[in-house]
Amino acid sequence: MSAESDHAIPIAFARAASQAQEIEAILQEMLIAAEVANDTKTRSFEGIAAKIEKLPLGPLKKTSEVRRDVQSGLCPGTWFPISRSS
Numbered sequence: 001m002s003a004e005s006d007h008a009i010p011i012a013f014a015r016a017a018s019q020a021q022e023i024e025a026i027l028q029e030m031l032i033a034a035e036v037a038n039d040t041k042t043r044s045f046e047g048i049a050a051k052i053e054k055l056p057l058g059p060l061k062k063t064s065e066v067r068r069d070v071q072s073g074l075c076p077g078t079w080f081p082i083s084r085s086s
Contacts, residue, residue, distance in 0.1 A: 027060040
């Protein structure tokens, strides 16, 4: 293997990790906004955000608001620029 190919795999993983973090941040923001807008328990923004920011990407993708947005076609338009940026 050449030195270039030895570095290609870690670089690809770093890009994928960066994209996953960006997607996770967007999902968190979407869910926080939805929770704040639909809150009937008069919870504080900070309380809602703190709870949601603890969630990793997997559980974030399983929330009903995110699933609805994915099915409506909103998310692919958001994710495409992120995935194309690498």
